[in-house]
Amino acid sequence: MxxxxxxxxxxxxxxxxxxxxxxxxxxxxxxxxxxxxxxxxxxxxxxxxxxxxxxxxxxxxxxxxxxxxxxxxASGHLYFGLHKLAKGWVFREWAPNATEIYLIGDFNNWQESPKYKCKRIEGTGNWELKLSEKAIKHGDLYKMKVKWNGGEGERIPAWCQRVVQDEQTKIFSAQVWNPEHPYVFKKKTFKPDISPLLIYECHIGMGQDAEKVGSYREFQENVLPRVKKDGYNAIQVMAIQEHPYYGSFGYHVSSFFAPSSRFGTPDELKEMIDTAHKMGIAVIIDVVHSHAVKNEVEGLGNLAGDPNQYFYPGERHEHPAWDSLCFDYGKDDVLHFLLSNCKYWLEEYHFDGFRFDGVTSMLYYSHGLGEAFTGYGDYFNGHEDDNAICYLTLANKLIHEVNPKAITIAEEVSGMPGLAARFEDGGYGFDYRMAMNIPDYWIKTIKEVRDEDVNVCSIFWEVKNRRPDEKTISYCESHDQALVGDKTIIFRLIDADMYWHFKKGDENEMVRRGIALHKMIRLVTLGAINGGYLNFMGNEFGHPEWIDFPREGNGWSYKYARRQWNLVDNKELCYHLLGDFDRRMLEVVKSQRNFQNTPVTEIWHNDGDQVLCFMRGDLVFVFNFSPTHSYTDYGFLVPTGSYEVVLNTDAKEFGGNGFADDTMTHMTNYDELYVKDRKEWLKLYLPARSAVVLRKL
Missing domain, CATH: 1.10.790 (Major Prion Protein)
Structure with missing residues (x-):
């Protein structure tokens, strides 16, 4: 403290x-x-x-x-909250505005009693209660009864590590968690293989076929094997921190140290992470430190009669777009809370890193709302929250101090320079930043540009648009593009024909176009990465429809808050063709050592032909985005040698036409003009709307 x-x-x-x-x-x-x-x-x-x-x-x-x-x-979680001692229990809470605090719960019939009255630690805003070993037991439900000048209320402790919701009353309570046989991690040490980092973004609750909330155990048994088989080496798990409203996707957090009990117990989450590590899969938590839910009973909104205990006062108190509260990063006690939260998830649950949500909102007094960010001056004009910038910098320093191999990713849309640059260089220390320009580009292109007008030079520039000293996570679409009110790439390309013509042999032209472009968009995005690549679960196989959590407007239905794995498992449908391609695409990229660090060397682009070619290491990527023109003996100057086809989007096994013979070895053709450059002509047949990857032998 x-x-x-x-x-x-x-x-x-x-x-x-x-x-x-x-x-x-x-x-x-x-x-x-x-x-x-x-x-x-x-x-x-x-x-x-x-x-x-x-x-x-x-x-x-x-x-x-x-x-x-x-x-x-950053060890507040070891001091505050409820802890079992060698003899008895101790409970502590930071509540400087409180005048009295009682623990109430199953152990005292939810009534105030002297035995469970906390004492203020002299000279501080901290309260403490010491109890005998038999005063409470594992599984007991409890809350704080907090009193302050002019009011009182029941509250869930800010530092509690277990919160549950009553199925009938829907009321949340803290829960004593001290199992007789707590889970012990089998994998003591884990070093993720992230060369490159290939992230499977996922949500535990919607990670199953059934129309219900899925569990940690179900995810461990049913989804992790798919992630491993598909070739991803990390999962980015959403909605772990407890949140009152399921439909918030986990972004309105109430209890920052409590893993959501909707999905199971803390021990089951630990077992899931341990199992992922045994499979070689890193586990990244989607952490929300950009704001907090406004709820007072469940959250931090008015813990002890002071609504500004954790949050900015005045006009900066509430987020104008998110209906939530904004942390006051200028307070040491708030830094203590948030930094301890980072350390807690690393040490208690063995998470391998963090994706920080809503970083743009933290950086600016305006939260980035209504701002264009068209020049460098827009990042240094006095509207930046230096306290938040300092917190993010400290968080990165702390995380890498606790675990030097930890992964930190910033979700940030404004383009703030230095976000993913080294601290020693004046940066904020994130390992990666999300390349949020790329999905926006693909949406705009699909919506507004005719296929015959697609500009390959523009594509190439966009997928490589990043600062040279900052690594990025490239992606075509995340969960953001799958929510109600938006559309996934596959739905933008095919729309309602997904329902009627996605059976193999029954594809119409709209479906064939959609399948071809779905593969090409992913391949060119992945092919140009300089750090990592991300996919939201199910999007790799073209999961149909949007994401819509249970709410009053849909009759509290779980129909759209799930993943229909039966579709990709059905060999009679086209979904498995896209899934198979995604798996093979990742295999190809991983076959090139340190692929993400190899230079992206442009070989050729021609906007008239809509043909693009670039090379990375021994891999040559060739794209023909023309919807109507196929090319015979289309030539590229490449290093002299022999080349084999390792991936073709037009292969029949991936739902293509199979027009090219991918079994043949392609030899370069001599040209005396380029002898000094050690280059010769590689001539290929390029079917319309297709891409091919070749490897130099």
């Missing part, structure tokens, strides 16, 4: 931070790393340095000038 710093200690921390800054960012070159890597940032170097120095000052303050570590600071 942090305490207020004196002016003297704060000044000392600042002095130490400045001294460290001079050493870490100036060195022999006058420019900080971000500016060295991008000279267009030079006019904003003072702002970049200011943010860096702010983070250094805060680190010095929280670690007492290096006497502790950030990990030491």
């Amino acid at each position: 942090t305490t207020n710093k004196t002016t003297k200690s704060k000044a000392g921390a600042k002095t130490a931070a400045k001294r460290t800054t001079r050493k870490s960012v100036k060195q022999e070159n006058k420019h900080i790393g971000l500016v060295k890597n991008d000279s267009w940032l030079e006019p904003y170097e003072d702002a970049i340095r200011g943010r860096h120095e702010h983070a250094l000052w805060k680190i010095a303050q929280l670690t007492r000038n290096g006497k502790k570590t950030l990990s030491d600071f």
Whole structure:
């Protein structure tokens, strides 16, 4: 728990931070790393340095000038909440505005009693209650009864690690969790193989065929084997932190330290993660630190009569678009809560990293709403929340201190420079940022551009549009594009014909077009990655329809809040053709060592022909986006040698026409003009609306 710093200690921390800054960012070159890597940032170097120095000052303050570590600071979950001791129990809560706090629950008939009355720890805003071993037991339900000047209310403790909902009353309560035989991880250490990082974005509850809420155990048994077979090496799990409303997709969090009980027990989540690790699959949690649910009884909205205990006051208190509350990242106690939350998920559940949701909303006072971000000046014009920037920087420092192999990903749409750059260079320290421009580009192209007008130069530029010093996660579509009000790529391409012509042998032209472009869009996006690739579960095989969670407007139905695996398993339908292609596509990419780090070398593009060719390592990617023109002996200058076909979107096994003979080895043709370059002509037959990948032998 942090305490207020004196002016003297704060000044000392600042002095130490400045001294460290001079050493870490100036060195022999006058420019900080971000500016060295991008000279267009030079006019904003003072702002970049200011943010860096702010983070250094805060680190010095929280670690007492290096006497502790950030990990030491971020251990609130070991102190606050309910814990079993060698003898008895201890409960603690931070509630500076409270005047009295009682624990009420099954153990005292939900009544206030002196035995369960907390005591304020002198000189702090913390409360503590020590109980005998028999005072409470595993499985008991409980809450806090909090009183403050002018009011009182029942509350779920902010730091509690288990919350359950009564099926009849729908009321949430904290639950004592201390099983006699807690789950013990079998896989003690795990080093993810992320070369490249291939993410299967998923949701536990909707990860099964049945019209219900799926469980951790069902996901472990039914979905993890599919992920492994399909070739993905990471899952990004949504909606883990407890949330009152299932339909929020997990983005209105109430209990930040409690894994959602809708899907099972904490031990079952641990077993699921352990099983994933045994399969070689990393597990990333979709963490929500950008805002919190407004609920007061279940959440942090008014824990002890002070609605601003965790959140900004005044106009910044509520998020104008999300109907939620905005954390005050300028408070050390809030930093303590959120940083401890990061460490908790790493150590208690062995998660391998985080995808931070809503980072754009955190970075700007405007939450990025209504802003265009057309130039660098838009990132340094004084409307940025330096407290939030500092928190994100500290979170990355902490996470990699606790686990150097951990993965951090930022979901950020504005393009803030430095987000996924090294901290030492003045960056915020994320390992990756989401390439959110790519799905937007594909949606716009499919909606607005005729097939015969598709510009391959534009495609190539868009899938490579990123800062050279920041790795990205490329994707064609995520869960965002599958929700009600939007459409998946397959539905944009085929629409209602999905229902009537997706049986093999019964495809019409709309379906054939959709199947061809679905594969090509994925291949060109994956082929140009510089970090990782993401797919939302089911989209790889063209899962039909949208995602719609149970709500009043649909009669509380689970029909669209599930994944119909029976479709891809049915060999009479076209879905399995897309699934088979996706699996083979990942195999090809993984066959090239460190594929994500190999240069993307353009070989050829011709917008008139709608043909694009580029090379990565020994792999040559060729695309013919023309809907009507096939080309014979279309030539490309490539390194001299022999080439074999390793993937063809037009192969019959993937729902294509099978026009080309992919068994033949392609030899380059001599041209004396290019002898010095050691290049010759590779001539190929390119069917309309198809792509092929070749490997140099």
